[in-house]
Every structure is written in C-alpha cells, then in structure tokens.
Amino acid sequence: MIRSLVCSAILALIVGSMLMNSPLSAQNRMLELTYSGNNLWNPGFRLAIVQDWKEEKTSTLLGKERSTSWSKMITAGLYHDVESHTGFYIQAGALYRNVGEKGWFFDAELSPLGLYRSFLTETWAVDDNGNVSQVRLPGRTYLAPAAALHLGKAGKREWFVGGRVMTLLPYNTYILPLLMIELGVRSPLTSTK
Amino acid sequence: MRYLLTFTLALLATSCIIINTGRISDVIYVRHKGADMPAHVHGDPAKNTFLIVLHGAGSFGLAFRDGEFSQNLEDDYVVVYFDQRGQSMAQGHYSKPEDLVDLMAEDVLALAAVLREKYGEDINLFLMGHSWGGLLSGATLLKDQSQFAGWINVAGATDIPLATARRGSRIQIIAEEQIDLGNSIEEWTAISEEVDELDPSEESSYRPTLRLAARAIELLLRDEVIESTTTIEKLAQAILANNPITWAVSDFFNQPVSEAREMDYSLTPRLQEITLPTLMIFGRYDVSVPLQVGAVAFEEIGSDKKDVFVFEQTIHHPHDTEGSRFVQEVRRFIEENR
Numbered sequence: 001m002i003r004s005l006v007c008s009a010i011l012a013l014i015v016g017s018m019l020m021n022s023p024l025s026a027q028n029r030m031l032e033l034t035y036s037g038n039n040l041w042n043p044g045f046r047l048a049i050v051q052d053w054k055e056e057k058t059s060t061l062l063g064k065e066r067s068t069s070w071s072k073m074i075t076a077g078l079y080h081d082v083e084s085h086t087g088f089y090i091q092a093g094a095l096y097r098n099v100g101e102k103g104w105f106f107d108a109e110l111s112p113l114g115l116y117r118s119f120l121t122e123t124w125a126v127d128d129n130g131n132v133s134q135v136r137l138p139g140r141t142y143l144a145p146a147a148a149l150h151l152g153k154a155g156k157r158e159w160f161v162g163g164r165v166m167t168l169l170p171y172n173t174y175i176l177p178l179l180m181i182e183l184g185v186r187s188p189l190t191s192t193k
Numbered sequence: 194m195r196y197l198l199t200f201t202l203a204l205l206a207t208s209c210i211i212i213n214t215g216r217i218s219d220v221i222y223v224r225h226k227g228a229d230m231p232a233h234v235h236g237d238p239a240k241n242t243f244l245i246v247l248h249g250a251g252s253f254g255l256a257f258r259d260g261e262f263s264q265n266l267e268d269d270y271v272v273v274y275f276d277q278r279g280q281s282m283a284q285g286h287y288s289k290p291e292d293l294v295d296l297m298a299e300d301v302l303a304l305a306a307v308l309r310e311k312y313g314e315d316i317n318l319f320l321m322g323h324s325w326g327g328l329l330s331g332a333t334l335l336k337d338q339s340q341f342a343g344w345i346n347v348a349g350a351t352d353i354p355l356a357t358a359r360r361g362s363r364i365q366i367i368a369e370e371q372i373d374l375g376n377s378i379e380e381w382t383a384i385s386e387e388v389d390e391l392d393p394s395e396e397s398s399y400r401p402t403l404r405l406a407a408r409a410i411e412l413l414l415r416d417e418v419i420e421s422t423t424t425i426e427k428l429a430q431a432i433l434a435n436n437p438i439t440w441a442v443s444d445f446f447n448q449p450v451s452e453a454r455e456m457d458y459s460l461t462p463r464l465q466e467i468t469l470p471t472l473m474i475f476g477r478y479d480v481s482v483p484l485q486v487g488a489v490a491f492e493e494i495g496s497d498k499k500d501v502f503v504f505e506q507t508i509h510h511p512h513d514t515e516g517s518r519f520v521q522e523v524r525r526f527i528e529e530n531r
Contacts, residue, residue, distance in 0.1 A: 121231075130306055135224055172228070172443060
C-alpha cells in the first residue's frame with residue numbers, strides 16, 4: 001500500500017512538473033471533467049489537465065480546413081463497482097486533436113504512464129500457518145496504461161463523448177482490460193491575474 | 194459542468210445506499226497466496242448455518258444468487274457465493290502454481306477460516322460444489338473435512354477422465370431415447386453418427402465431443418424436453434452484479450479445468466477418505482458430467498450417511514431446472530446434519 005502510494009506520488013510529481021515547466025502560458029491549459037463509467041453502469045469520473053504541447057498546424061482536406069494539435073495531459077479518476085471495489089487511477093500521456101471548420105473534432109489519447117489502485121471491501125488475510133487477520137486499506141496496485149478516443153464540439157467550453165480502454169497488469173496471472181464510457185467537458189483554465 | 198457534476202454525484206450516492214434488513218449482506222474478500230477473492234455473504238444467520246457455494250468452470254459465485262437461492266435458501270441459511278482464484282472478480286498477482294487444484298482447495302479452507310473468524314467459531318459450514326466446483330469441493334474435503342458438517346455435490350466432475358470417457362456414450366443413450374420418442378430424428382441421428390466416429394480415448398476427440406454435447410443440449414431445449422432456464426434475474430446477476438468483461442477475460446486466461454485435464458485429475462481413488470454426510474444431485478440429461486460419474490462417486494465415497502438423486506428434467510443445472518425440489522432436498526439434508 002505505502003509503496004503504491006509513493007509510486008503514484010512520484011508519477012504525479014514528474015508529470016506535474018513537466019506541465020508546470022512548459023513554456024506555454026496558463027491560458028493554454030484546459031481542465032477536463034468527465035463522467036467515466038466502467039462498463040457504463042459502474043459510475044465514475046475523472047479530472048484531467050490538458051496542456052498545449054506543440055503548436056497548432058492547419059491543413060486543407062477536400063477543400064475544408066482542419067487544424068491538428070498535440071497536448072500533454074495528466075488524469076486522475078475513479079469508479080465504483082457496487083458489488084466489489086472502487087478503482088482509482090492516475091495517468092499521463094499525450095492527446096492528439098483534429099478540429100474541423102465548424103468546430104467538430106475527434107481526439108485520440110495515449111497515456112502509457114499509469115497506475116491503478118483497487119480499494120476492496122472488508123478483506124481478511126490468511127497466512128501460510130492459517131492465521132487470519134483483517135487487512136487495513138485493502139486493495140491491489142497495477143500498472144495501468146490507457147488509450148481513449150473521443151468525438152466532440154470545440155468552443156470556449158467544449159464537450160465530447162467516447163471510450164477509454166485501460167489495461168491492468170499484471171492482473172492475476174495475466175492482464176485485464178477495463179472499458180470506460182465517457183462524456184466530458186473541457187474549459188480553459190484562466191490565469192489568476 | 195455543474196449539471197454534469199450533480200449527475201455524477203447523484204449516481205455515486207445512489208450506488209452507495211445500503212438497506213439494513215437485519216440479515217447478513219456482506220461482500221468480504223479473502224486474501225490468500227497472492228489472490229484477493231470476493232465472497233458474497235447473504236442470508237439469515239438465525240440458524241448459525243452457512244452454505245459455501247463453489248461455482249463451475251467459467252462461471253461466478255453470484256450466478257447462483259437467483260431463483261431458489263435468493264428466494265428460499267437465504268431465508269433459512271447464510272449462503273456464501275465465492276469467486277474462486279483467477280475467476281470472475283477475484284484479483285491479485287501470483288505466478289501460475291504447480292498444482293492449481295491443490296492451491297484452490299487451500300483457498301476454500303482459507304475462506305472457511307475467515308468465515309469462522311468473522312461470524313463465529315461455532316458456525317455450521319456446509320460445502321456445495323457444482324460441476325468443476327464439485328471436484329474442487331471434494332479436493333477441499335480431502336485436505337480437511339473437519340471444517341464442514343456436510344458435502345453437497347451437484348453434478349460434480351469428481352473424475353475428469355471418467356467424465357471425458359463417458360460423455361459420448363451418454364449423448365448416444367439420450368439420442369436413442371429421443372429418436373424413439375420421435376423428437377428431431379434427423380438431428381439426433383446425425384449427432385449419434387458423429388459420436389460413433391469419435392474415439393473418447395484420444396485427446397483430439399475432446400473438443401468435438403463437447404460441440405456435440407452443445408448441439409444435444411440445444412435440441413433438448415428446442416424440443417422442450419427440458420425447460421429453458423435463462424431468467425431476467427440471472428441476466429441481471431451476470432451483467433450488472435458481476436462485471437461481464439472482467440469475468441470473461443479472467444476465464445479466458447485462467448481455466449482450472451484445463452489444468453485438471455492435463456493432470457488427469459480424479460478424486461475417485463480417494464473418495465473413501467471422505468466420511469462426511471453427503472448429498473449428491475445429478476441431471477438425467479447431463480452431457481457435461483454424465484450420470485456415470487455420479488454413480489461411481491456415490492459408490493466410492495466413504496460416508497455412512499449418503500444420498501443421491503437423479504433429477505429427471507435436468508441437463509447440468511438442477512438448481513435452475515428443478516429449483517423447488519433442489520431446495521427441498523438441500524434443506525432436508527442441512528436440517529438433518531447441522
């Protein structure tokens with residue numbers, strides 16, 4: 001438990017400092033709030049900070065102008081599986097956006113850095129000698145890279161829908177994919193000045 | 194954004210509502226040798242009697258929590274629906290063990306120890322296993338039967354080589370019977386001929402025999418020889434109470450029956466060592482665990498107090514197809530032995 005919390009904190013510090021040291025200004029940061037339900041019926045949400053990374057490029061496709069951009073982002077989220085556990089995760093990665101003339105866009109996120117922690121209900125451990133004891137703050141920590149695809153409408157405040165796949169590893173003897181259904185909004189993070 | 198936040202919080206709040214009815218309704222995890230395995234504990238503790246249910250291959254604990262289990266057995270006893278290592282919602286990190294069956298049997302004993310720690314040393318524990326769970330429950334008893342007051346073996350695959358060897362001949366017997374009754378004659382004749390071509394002693398015939406068994410089950414249901422038992426409640430348990438993706442992926446990666454097959458796992462040579470009161474229930478039309486497996490288990494078990502019932506309108510799930518009778522026999526058995 002302590003080891004996983006330390007790992008999560010280190011990851012958050014690394015990615016956070018990457019974002020804070022960006023030469024781009026705070027006006028280029030967006031706050032993202034997303035309903036992110038595991039399989040739709042296990043409710044959850046996630047919060048992300050999206051920071052411009054590479055300057056926007058504009059191109060013309062079939063006579064229509066589209067702009068593409070890359071951002072880096074850090075995400076923290078959780079969901080609650082009513083019958084068994086709550087999952088908390090923190091992830092960092094890059095976001096590619098492709099926006100059309102009328103503001104409709106699609107984006108693709110790849111977050112290779114990720115940690116997931118399950119929080120289990122009451123848990124009892126049985127050791128090799130058959131001794132039984134209750135586990136404090138029970139759960140398991142897994143590596144949790146993720147990928148997501150969204151469709152949405154850009155604007156001062158933008159919205160999107162899409163899906164996210166997170167892979168927990170090692171899970172039991174192999175891996176476990178988690179499917180998230182997402183509905184979210186992004187708003188600019190304004191400067192405090 | 195405000196509406197989205199309100200909506201999200203409302204969803205989270207409704208999912209956390211717990212209605213206290215005075216009965217036990219717990220989800221506890223058992224941590225043992227790298228695995229965290231959920232046990233859904235539901236029912237009335239007044240009789241101080243707990244029934245542990247071990248699911249079959251590719252299934253999950255809560256698959257049993259519909260119909261007669263939730264509506265009847267939980268009124269009299271506390272039923273413990275257990276997700277086994279590597280199955281359904283069980284999680285953790287561990288390497289593939291050398292003897293998976295042995296480790297999973299130890300898991301069940303760990304569950305029994307946790308139940309005694311949490312609910313009292315004096316609780317009466319009964320162990321029920323269905324299909325693969327029948328083998329696992331028997332293997333558990335061979336490690337330590339002193340923890341339990343009785344064994345309920347439901348269509349238990351206690352002898353994997355025997356079940357494999359006799360599956361084809363059981364399909365043949367059912368095919369002949371159905372042809373005599375005039376049911377789907379062409380299809381049953383085709384199945385019978387295909388079974389004839391398979392040699393049960395050869396590994397290559399294993400999958401084709403299972404496919405023929407699936408076709409046989411389809412015909413029995415289509416001709417209404419056996420009533421279909423898929424209910425809304427069961428679907429809800431599979432999709433909503435359980436996580437179907439987690440369940441399916443875990444089942445894909447962790448298949449204890451395959452391990453048991455590789456080991457030619459059979460409890461038959463040691464069943465004499467089990468002396469607990471035992472109830473066995475098998476289905477007449479079972480083409481997964483043929484009746485012969487039950488007959489041998491009943492003959493070999495060392496219990497003085499043993500009963501076996503063959504349910505006439507059942508394929509492999511007597512608790513679903515003949516639920517009322519199933520509960521009646523289980524309740525009688527528990528009351529006589531608790």
